[in-house]
Amino acid sequence: MLQFTAEEWVAIRLSLQVAAVATVASLPLAILAAWLLARGRFRGRTLLDALVHLPLVLPPVVTGYALLILFGRKGPVGAFFEANFGLVFSFRWTGAALACAVMGFPLMVRAIRLAIEGIDRRLEEAASTLGASPWWVFVTVTLPLALPGLIAGAVLCFAKALGEFGATITFVSNIPGETQTIPSAIYSYTQTPGGDAGAVRLAIVAVLISLAALIVSELLARRAVRGQHYGAA
Amino acid sequence: MTEPGAAIDTPIVFNCALDRPGFTLDAAFTVGPGLTALFGPSGCGKSTIVRLIAGLERPRSGQILLRGQTVADVANGIFVPPHRRRVSVVFQDAHLFPHLTVERNLVYGRDLVPMDQHFASHDDVISVLGIDHLRTRYPATLSGGERQRVAIGRAILAAPRLLVMDEPLSSLDTLRKLEILPFIETVRDRFNVPILYVTHAIAEVVRLASRVVRLENGRVTGTGLPAEMLGHGAGRAGLSRFALTSLLTGRIARYDEAYAITVIDHPAGEIIVPGRVVPGLAGVVRMAVPAASVTLATGHVIGRVIGHVMEHRAGASSGPSTKPSRDMEARISIQTRLNGEIAAIERDLDGPFARVAVTLAGGETLQASLTRRAIDALSLRPGDQVCALVKAVAIDESGVSGHAGV
Numbered sequence: 335m336l337q338f339t340a341e342e343w344v345a346i347r348l349s350l351q352v353a354a355v356a357t358v359a360s361l362p363l364a365i366l367a368a369w370l371l372a373r374g375r376f377r378g379r380t381l382l383d384a385l386v387h388l389p390l391v392l393p394p395v396v397t398g399y400a401l402l403i404l405f406g407r408k409g410p411v412g413a414f415f416e417a418n419f420g421l422v423f424s425f426r427w428t429g430a431a432l433a434c435a436v437m438g439f440p441l442m443v444r445a446i447r448l449a450i451e452g453i454d455r456r457l458e459e460a461a462s463t464l465g466a467s468p469w470w471v472f473v474t475v476t477l478p479l480a481l482p483g484l485i486a487g488a489v490l491c492f493a494k495a496l497g498e499f500g501a502t503i504t505f506v507s508n509i510p511g512e513t514q515t516i517p518s519a520i521y522s523y524t525q526t527p528g529g530d531a532g533a534v535r536l537a538i539v540a541v542l543i544s545l546a547a548l549i550v551s552e553l554l555a556r557r558a559v560r561g562q563h564y565g566a567a
Numbered sequence: 568m569t570e571p572g573a574a575i576d577t578p579i580v581f582n583c584a585l586d587r588p589g590f591t592l593d594a595a596f597t598v599g600p601g602l603t604a605l606f607g608p609s610g611c612g613k614s615t616i617v618r619l620i621a622g623l624e625r626p627r628s629g630q631i632l633l634r635g636q637t638v639a640d641v642a643n644g645i646f647v648p649p650h651r652r653r654v655s656v657v658f659q660d661a662h663l664f665p666h667l668t669v670e671r672n673l674v675y676g677r678d679l680v681p682m683d684q685h686f687a688s689h690d691d692v693i694s695v696l697g698i699d700h701l702r703t704r705y706p707a708t709l710s711g712g713e714r715q716r717v718a719i720g721r722a723i724l725a726a727p728r729l730l731v732m733d734e735p736l737s738s739l740d741t742l743r744k745l746e747i748l749p750f751i752e753t754v755r756d757r758f759n760v761p762i763l764y765v766t767h768a769i770a771e772v773v774r775l776a777s778r779v780v781r782l783e784n785g786r787v788t789g790t791g792l793p794a795e796m797l798g799h800g801a802g803r804a805g806l807s808r809f810a811l812t813s814l815l816t817g818r819i820a821r822y823d824e825a826y827a828i829t830v831i832d833h834p835a836g837e838i839i840v841p842g843r844v845v846p847g848l849a850g851v852v853r854m855a856v857p858a859a860s861v862t863l864a865t866g867h868v869i870g871r872v873i874g875h876v877m878e879h880r881a882g883a884s885s886g887p888s889t890k891p892s893r894d895m896e897a898r899i900s901i902q903t904r905l906n907g908e909i910a911a912i913e914r915d916l917d918g919p920f921a922r923v924a925v926t927l928a929g930g931e932t933l934q935a936s937l938t939r940r941a942i943d944a945l946s947l948r949p950g951d952q953v954c955a956l957v958k959a960v961a962i963d964e965s966g967v968s969g970h971a972g973v
Contacts, residue, residue, distance in 0.1 A: 460662040462649040463621050464676030464725045470650075474675075478666045 338535065344511050345519040346539055352427055352515055353495035356434035357442075357488050364439060364487065368446035369472070389501075390440040398504025401433055405505070429506035430513045434498045438491030445490055449483020450476060482555045489551035493544055516540050576635040578729050578761035583619055583629035583639070592616070592785040595629075598729070602755045602762040604772040606796065607782035613765045616782070617733045620763070621656050622649035634728050653680070655722035659734040661714040663706035669717050670702040676725025684726045687758050692720045695753050712743040716750055723758060733765045744965045745842075751775060752968070769797060769812045770966025773855040794932075797855070808920055808936045811858040815931055816851050819844055828959065834929025835905035839959035844967055853968045860961030861935035862901065863923060864954045865945050901956040907933065909951045914939050923947065925955050 338346070367386055371379065389397050405412040405423045415421040423429035453476060461471045477484075499517040506513040508522060520536045523529030579598035584591070592612040605613050618624035620631060622638065630640040633654065638647040655676065663672050673692070677685070693699050696716045706714060715735055722730055735751070736744045748771070755762060755775065764775055772779055772793055779796040781789040789796050794814040817833035822843050831838040831852055844852055907927040914921040921942050923935045933955055947953070 454662070456658065456660075456662050457664060459621075459623050459649070460656065460658060461664070461675070463623070463652075463654060463656045464721065465650050465653065465679035466675075467650050468648075470679070475664060 339532070341510055341514075342519065342532065342536060345514050345516055345536065348427060348430075348511075348513075349496055349515040349517075350543070352430045352434055353492050355428075355431040356438060356495040357492045359431070360435040360439055360442065360491065361484075361488060364442040364446055364491075365477075365484070367439075368443045368450055368487075369476070371443070372447045372450040386443050387440045389437050394437065394498075394500025395504050397436060398433060398501035401429075401436065401501065401505040405429065405432060423506070425506050425509060425513060427506075427512055430502050430515060431495075433501040433505045434495035435491075437498045437501055438494040441494055442487035442491040445487030446480060446483050449480040449486075452483075453479045485551050485554045489547050493547055496540065496543060496547075577632070578634055579620060579763065580630075580632040581616070581620065583616075583626035583631060585615060585619065585624065585627050587615070590785060594782065594785065594787045596780045596787050596790055598761060598763050598780070599778060600761050601777040602764055602775050603778045603780060604776035604793070605763055605765045605780050605782060606769075606772050606776075607767060609767055611782045612785040613767075613782055614733060615785075617656060617731055617763075617765055620729070620731060621654045622647060622652045650679075653726065653728045655725045655727035655730050657715070657718050657722050657730070657732040657735045659738050661706070661711075661718035663709075663714055663717055663721070665706050667705075668702065669698065669704050669706070669709070672706065672717055673698075673702070673721050673724055676721060680726045685724075686726055686760065687723050689724065691757075692723050695757055696720045696750055710743070711739050712746045715739065715743075715747055719750065719754060723754065723760070727760060730760050730762045731765070732762060734767070735764075736771060737766070737768070741965065748774060748965055768966075769810060769855055769857075770963040772797065773812070773814055773853060773966040774968050808859055808922075809857065811922065811934050811936060812855045813858065813861075813932060813934045814853060815856055815927075815933065816853050818850055819852055833905065833927070833931075835907055835927035835931075835955075837903065838905070838957070838962075839902050840962055840964060840967055841959055842964045844964075851968075854962055855966040856933060856957055857961055857963075858922065858934040858936040860958050861925075861933060862956040862958075863925070863935050863937065863941075863945070863947065864956060865947070865951065899956070901958055903957040903959055905933065905955045905957065907953060907955055909947060909949050909953055911949055912942060912947060914942070925953060927955070 367382070370376075371383055371386070402424070403409050405415070407413065407416060407422065407424050412423055415423065421428065423432050457479070458471050458475055461475045462468070466474065496515075497517060498515075499521065502513070502515065503518055503521070508514050508518040510519075514522070516536050516539060520533045520540075523533040523536070577597055577599065581597070582595040584593040586592075590612070592615050594612065594616060605616060607613055615624065619626055619639070620633075625646060626639060626641055628641045630642070630645075631638050633652060636647075637643075637645050638652050639645060663669075664675065667675070674689070677689070693702070696719060698713070698716050698720060701709060701713055701717065706717070709717065719732075719735070732751070736747060739747065752775065764771070766772060776793050779789075779791060779793050780787060781796050797810075797812045797814065815833060815838065817831040817838055820830040820832040820837065822829050827842060829840045829842065829844040831840055831844070831854070838854070840852075840854060905927050907925040909923055910926045910932065911924045912921060913924075919938050919940075921937050921939045923937060923942070925933045925935060927933050935955060
């Protein structure tokens with residue numbers, strides 16, 4: 335039953351690529367944002383919080399349209415990236431990755447922030463009295479202890495990226511071989527007479543990939559937690 | 568063995584104020600070499616002082632000198648962050664890093680300090696604290712006492728200029744306390760680092776401290792030797808009658824294995840202490856006697872109730888020498904009986920209690936808490952000869968120097 339056409343294989347590969355790049359590229363920024371929101375005491379913290387969460391509540395089409403305006407070839411940010419790094423977003427797979435990253439960002443920040451907030455601050459204080467600079471405390475204590483949350487956040491972002499549709503199609507359209515991911519391919523099938531079989535095939539693939547991601551994250555998180563039970567420690 | 572920290576600058580000169588909702592800290596004191604106890608009831612500001620010294624908190628005003636270096640000075644805008652102060656803190660709940668093995672915990676701070684600053688070798692610390700067999704384990708698998716030993720080792724290996732112990736034993740049960748105390752004594756005597764030891768437990772002060780800073784309601788109410796800070800005047804300073812304590816020193820006479828008690832020789836008589844006591848460096852044992860557990864008996868009562876004891880005691884002739892009546896067969900279970908003379912009696916104005924200071928043979932002072940009624944019933948007056956009875960079970964063995972546990 336699972337006999338894929340060449341075009342479907344491309345959509346599957348592209349989906350994985352877009353989701354992976356979106357997750358990996360936004361992870362450092364998400365850690366920074368999560369740390370600022372969890373530990374920072376600065377003016378504008380509430381504004382940052384709202385900005386990070388905005389894609390979660392905005393209609394995806396609005397997010398996609400905003401990206402088009404900002405990151406399109408004529409948009410201020412898009413023009414800057416093209417001029418300085420030769421990086422083009424509009425109607426490219428990189429644009430799909432950007433849209434997915436923006437949509438997955440709030441989920442990732444949320445998971446990491448909760449993990450950081452759950453860390454006993456006194457462990458960080460103990461590290462500082464032992465001579466560790468704030469940066470070293472972050473690298474050797476905060477990050478390792480937040481690792482389960484980091485993994486959870488990354489998987490959530492990856493899963494969100496796999497399923498992202500509205501913002502992606504608005505920003506980079508639905509170009510087979512360039513920006514057509516699994517959801518947009520399924521959408522195309524449903525718009526085509528007799529496309530049901532293809533839609534079902536891709537839907538099954540989407541379910542399998544999502545399941546695999548969840549299982550892998552669970553295994554990783556378990557390994558990360560081993561040996562670091564809090565309890566009375 | 569050299570006097571710990573004899574050749575260094577004053578470890579800490581502290582003079583800070585800090586406001587918290589419903590609480591103001593305004594304290595000034597210095598910490599010398601050796602082990603200084605910061606002693607006071609919970610909520611008096613001890614932990615705030617620890618945080619100020621470690622740099623985890625900023626004072627509202629004042630300054631802190633750490634071995635001659637200004638680490639905080641509000642007027643001149645100086646504030647050295649914690650990681651540049653080299654003040655290692657052993658917290659109440661060890662705060663070991665749960666994601667690192669014991670070994671990685673131990674070397675966490677060591678590797679952040681230049682090699683030439685180290686004063687304790689890795690092997691030394693591990694053998695002194697007896698933690699060699701724990702090195703590959705994770706903190707979650709350790710007992711509370713083991714965790715605290717690792718935390719002490721981690722703090723020493725960071726080569727601190729001051730070691731702060733913030734109630735290191737208060738989350739442990741009595742047996743664990745007895746397990747850790749000898750290690751703290753060894754650390755104090757072995758490594759040349761000044762220690763500020765924060766506690767509300769008299770037993771720990773008695774056993775460990777060479778000096779005491781007494782803190783109440785955010786203010787220093789006294790600084791001096793343990794005997795001065797815990798005994799005379801302590802009642803007036805607002806300590807409860809349960810906190811009034813005397814320090815007695817003696818030498819070990821013998822350990823009675825059959826009864827698991829140690830007999831201590833004191834000029835005023837023998838003192839029974841539960842468990843085995845190992846003699847300290849000078850062979851002298853120091854112990855705390857709670858004033859509430861001291862009973863006073865006068866000559867007349869002694870003659871009737873414990874007359875046979877007085878006969879056995881050489882030179883004791885204060886009891887009447889009449890022929891034993893049936894009353895003399897009455898006996899009392901308290902074995903520790905110390906001879907002395909009442910030096911002073913201090914009564915509550917209209918409260919129930921009174922405090923009696925007894926000068927024991929040999930010159931030490933023993934405080935006894937009694938009711939005013941008991942004083943009048945016995946017509947006690949300064950200058951009276953008395954026998955002070957102390958229940959051995961009321962002596963907290965964790966406060967006896969050199970105590971090796973039970």
